Amino acid sequence: MSEMPSSSDIEQPAFRRELTEALTDKSLHLILLPTEQCNFRCTYCYEDFEIGRMGRETVLGVKHLLSRRLPTLERLNISWFGGEPLLAKGLVEEISTHIVEAAENSDLQYLADMTTNGYLLDIPSAEQLCSLGVRLYQISLDGPSEMHDRTRVRANGKGSFDRIWSNLVALRDSDLPVSVLLRIHLSPENLPSMPDFLARIRDTFLSDSRFTVHLKPVERMGGPNDKNMEILGSDVRTKVLPELRAILQERDGVSKEFPGAEVCYASRPNSLVIRANGSISKCTVGLSDPANLIGRLAADGTLHIDNARLGPWVRGWVNRDWSSVRCPYVGLPRSGQQQLLQIGSGPGVA
Numbered sequence: 001m002s003e004m005p006s007s008s009d010i011e012q013p014a015f016r017r018e019l020t021e022a023l024t025d026k027s028l029h030l031i032l033l034p035t036e037q038c039n040f041r042c043t044y045c046y047e048d049f050e051i052g053r054m055g056r057e058t059v060l061g062v063k064h065l066l067s068r069r070l071p072t073l074e075r076l077n078i079s080w081f082g083g084e085p086l087l088a089k090g091l092v093e094e095i096s097t098h099i100v101e102a103a104e105n106s107d108l109q110y111l112a113d114m115t116t117n118g119y120l121l122d123i124p125s126a127e128q129l130c131s132l133g134v135r136l137y138q139i140s141l142d143g144p145s146e147m148h149d150r151t152r153v154r155a156n157g158k159g160s161f162d163r164i165w166s167n168l169v170a171l172r173d174s175d176l177p178v179s180v181l182l183r184i185h186l187s188p189e190n191l192p193s194m195p196d197f198l199a200r201i202r203d204t205f206l207s208d209s210r211f212t213v214h215l216k217p218v219e220r221m222g223g224p225n226d227k228n229m230e231i232l233g234s235d236v237r238t239k240v241l242p243e244l245r246a247i248l249q250e251r252d253g254v255s256k257e258f259p260g261a262e263v264c265y266a267s268r269p270n271s272l273v274i275r276a277n278g279s280i281s282k283c284t285v286g287l288s289d290p291a292n293l294i295g296r297l298a299a300d301g302t303l304h305i306d307n308a309r310l311g312p313w314v315r316g317w318v319n320r321d322w323s324s325v326r327c328p329y330v331g332l333p334r335s336g337q338q339q340l341l342q343i344g345s346g347p348g349v350a
Ligand code: SF4
Pocket: 264, 265, 266, 267, 283, 284, 285, 286, 326, 327, 328, 329, 330
């Protein structure tokens, strides 16, 4: 009788596959922040809104970088992030148009997604973005309107649920080729309302194959609002999450929950965050953390990356450590990172 393979034997091929994907220069993932301003002031938000709209130098830098890389790329993934990216829709359109025109008549696999609060995602905007390849949306809800409007507050202090919900229903009623991931935040405060709310989500959206759900307990991420936040304890998560998932599946027994990623983009050398001021980072959560500043994009499209700062983010591939590639920010080594970043102090990765 042959021996059962160990879990590490099973994981090796998957690890090698992911490693190849993370290192290949045939693939590029850019997370672009066209503005770091937001029309919301979510009570748990970790962003500090100190940086505004992407300046011309950075826009030119992104376009030059893409022009240089596109001829040798097989896959390009653009993720629009913010702030609220739809506050700078013109920049999203400008850069997306540049990509579509430059990639014309090529075999490039181009995918673009957007993390948006959904408030400005009306049908004309979705149609325009769709025509430029932006077809995957991640939109967060914090429960039914009376819950959502307490935490996902607009900058003017008013609620946001009704407009987001009507935009989602309009997308459902359209025939646009989009995918919408509804990220449902869970907290001790909104938990009692979740069974009814998830049933409403299921009945309104989940028979449409373009919609999926991701249940996400809110976490303390080091932002200024952390001290005011209540989060779900691990015992509650263990008990409640399976019950909530079962509600989403009640209609047809098919899971409509997003399975989640095995590898975080932040651990991949070929994935970079370009902030509105041209700074280069790895992770969209710790944006105000100095250890998350690894370089700068020049207006001519040159990426100046400090490899000493990049190294800790990609350590999981060197150490063959799944937990570090799933989230390199947890346990990020910080020694030797105190000196100020010198632009051009290390060779670029792209
Ligand atoms: S590194 Fe961790 S915290 Fe940052 S985006 Fe990835 S999983 Fe999230």
